[in-house]
Amino acid sequence: MIKVSNLTKTFQSGDNVVTAVHNVSFEVPAGQFASIIGKSGSGKSTLLSLLGALDQPTDGSIEIAGHDIARLGERALVRYRREKIGFVFQGYNLIPNLTALENVMLPQSFGRANSHSGKTRAMELLDQVGITGDKQLRKPGRLSGGEQQRVAIARALANRPALILADEPTGNLDSETGKMIFDLLHKLSRSQETTIIVVTHDLSIAGKTDKSFHLQDGKLISKK
Amino acid sequence: MLIAHQAVGRKIDDVKQSVGNTITITPAGFSDFSQANNALTGSSLSKVTSLAHVSSLSENLTDRVTTIGSATPEFGKFGSNASSTNNTTSLTSPITINADGSGNGGSMRVFIRDGGSLPANFSLPISVLGTTTPLNVEGGTITLSSGALIDGAKDTNSALVSADMATKNNLKVGSTFTAYGATLTVAGIFTSSTKTGGNTIVVALPTIQRLTNQPDIITSATATVDSLDNLSSTTDAVKSTLGSNADVQSSQSEADNAVQPLQNVASISLFSLIGAVIAGSAIILLTMIMIVRERRREIGILKAIGASNTRVVLQFMSEAITLTVAGAIIGILIGVAGGNPVTNLLVTSSTQSAATVNTPTKATTFGGSFGTAGPRAAFGSRPAGGFLSRNGTSLKNSVTNITTNIGWSILAYGLAAALAIAIIGSACAGWMIARVKPYEVMRAE
Numbered sequence: 001m002i003k004v005s006n007l008t009k010t011f012q013s014g015d016n017v018v019t020a021v022h023n024v025s026f027e028v029p030a031g032q033f034a035s036i037i038g039k040s041g042s043g044k045s046t047l048l049s050l051l052g053a054l055d056q057p058t059d060g061s062i063e064i065a066g067h068d069i070a071r072l073g074e075r076a077l078v079r080y081r082r083e084k085i086g087f088v089f090q091g092y093n094l095i096p097n098l099t100a101l102e103n104v105m106l107p108q109s110f111g112r113a114n115s116h117s118g119k120t121r122a123m124e125l126l127d128q129v130g131i132t133g134d135k136q137l138r139k140p141g142r143l144s145g146g147e148q149q150r151v152a153i154a155r156a157l158a159n160r161p162a163l164i165l166a167d168e169p170t171g172n173l174d175s176e177t178g179k180m181i182f183d184l185l186h187k188l189s190r191s192q193e194t195t196i197i198v199v200t201h202d203l204s205i206a207g208k209t210d211k212s213f214h215l216q217d218g219k220l221i222s223k224k
Numbered sequence: 225m226l227i228a229h230q231a232v233g234r235k236i237d238d239v240k241q242s243v244g245n246t247i248t249i250t251p252a253g254f255s256d257f258s259q260a261n262n263a264l265t266g267s268s269l270s271k272v273t274s275l276a277h278v279s280s281l282s283e284n285l286t287d288r289v290t291t292i293g294s295a296t297p298e299f300g301k302f303g304s305n306a307s308s309t310n311n312t313t314s315l316t317s318p319i320t321i322n323a324d325g326s327g328n329g330g331s332m333r334v335f336i337r338d339g340g341s342l343p344a345n346f347s348l349p350i351s352v353l354g355t356t357t358p359l360n361v362e363g364g365t366i367t368l369s370s371g372a373l374i375d376g377a378k379d380t381n382s383a384l385v386s387a388d389m390a391t392k393n394n395l396k397v398g399s400t401f402t403a404y405g406a407t408l409t410v411a412g413i414f415t416s417s418t419k420t421g422g423n424t425i426v427v428a429l430p431t432i433q434r435l436t437n438q439p440d441i442i443t444s445a446t447a448t449v450d451s452l453d454n455l456s457s458t459t460d461a462v463k464s465t466l467g468s469n470a471d472v473q474s475s476q477s478e479a480d481n482a483v484q485p486l487q488n489v490a491s492i493s494l495f496s497l498i499g500a501v502i503a504g505s506a507i508i509l510l511t512m513i514m515i516v517r518e519r520r521r522e523i524g525i526l527k528a529i530g531a532s533n534t535r536v537v538l539q540f541m542s543e544a545i546t547l548t549v550a551g552a553i554i555g556i557l558i559g560v561a562g563g564n565p566v567t568n569l570l571v572t573s574s575t576q577s578a579a580t581v582n583t584p585t586k587a588t589t590f591g592g593s594f595g596t597a598g599p600r601a602a603f604g605s606r607p608a609g610g611f612l613s614r615n616g617t618s619l620k621n622s623v624t625n626i627t628t629n630i631g632w633s634i635l636a637y638g639l640a641a642a643l644a645i646a647i648i649g650s651a652c653a654g655w656m657i658a659r660v661k662p663y664e665v666m667r668a669e
Contacts, residue, residue, distance in 0.1 A: 075532070086529075093528075096522075106529065
């Protein structure tokens, strides 16, 4: 259960104060697949980084499983990101020097996971997202965009997060691959009981999600 | 530089223990003949032996004997001249004198004032050195070519003769000759690089005291001090012990001259070492800053997926340490290969420049060393001095002949320096890492 109340984020840009997110409130029940849509500059990426505890809000609260993450300290935020959140980025953001398998094992190594079980889990996850065999031992540079995004999704799932935040996960992919990635996310939200929030400007994707929020100029103008 | 520094530092300690750490004790007024009877005695010197830092004491009594039946010009009298009138010997000096200035071969030239000439039956007097330490006379070392050493403390009729003397007089180990009316046996034959040494007989101190009827008399003594650092304080102690009866001189300036170039090299290598550590830290620092800037995005990702600042900083630090330790290992390998030549080059060029600058003083401070021992010593005109003159060349060799070796301490220091460089160099990078905000990185897609 995610509950966002009166969330506001302002930036100082020169002499102007830019309000990227303005008094946004919404709820997403656990295990649902939600989308946030809006044009570029509408504040959707800022909203996502607030949800992912990458940035702190100017005002308002974000309650996840009863905890207000807007009030957490630096250490607790790191722990929250590690244990409760999985990120999927538009640009995949895999570590280029590590193999697909090592990339998936990475978030577990930040915690106290034992390396053997971590490896087993990473291989299972890669199998689930369709990266099999020797592709697991390739470095990101030798995988296609769609494959890299699958690895990124497997990495996001590694620590069994409560929430997966995906920022334009299909933005760099052709429509066919994008649809496959979207279907994968959809399937995972069902099978892993994970809440997924996707930021996108692709209305065809937004139409298929359980919930959809439309942002414009930092304000929530419609909910579905 | 670390290797050079250690090698030179060790050498300085070594030189301080072995070079120029002697105190020469002569009877007061001896050098200007004003108080020729004011001799030292063995009993007064025994107090010197018990002083702190005096590691050994060499006591000497010198005299001259003339060849039986030869005419001897008066060269001056030394020490207590109460010696037996019977100071003649069956031996002939290996040195021949040509008064007409046509000296050649192994002979020497003598210029006689007012156009006089030497008597036809002239033969150079032979120096007799009685010493307690036949092995180590006046800072020089005897090299025995055959036979055995004599015990400097025991009154026996045994003597050491120079190889030149042995050749001239057909002596072998076990041969006998007469001196002071007594029959002496050749116990050993030594080689000497100087003319004076070649014209010398060495006997035990008690022997010559008995033969010349000068019991307990000593014409010079040399105290060896355990280290150069204690030389000046020990010199003062000896002075106060012996009072006005003795002139006490240390070879402080000589020793300083010997050690100075080494100390220069030591400080050069120390400053170079400090410079290298600073330069190394700066290079690693800049490299790490570059790496952090280049990999800002990666740092952002790591933080976004749950890595703490500590974790990321540790990762980058371990990269820096890996880099520098690899560098240190390569550096040590190069040091092993190049340490010796570089150290020797440094020391050689440093001592050479010092020798060039100090040439005029060197000649006096080293007693004519660093060059030729000089014919002026040939008549034994210095009391027991000049004998086996302290050889400047060998001193120079002992200073320049430095070998570097790589011990565990060097490895440990090297690795510690590398670690210090890595940690200092990456500390700033760590601070930069801590400031990377993941959302800034994400937004810059």
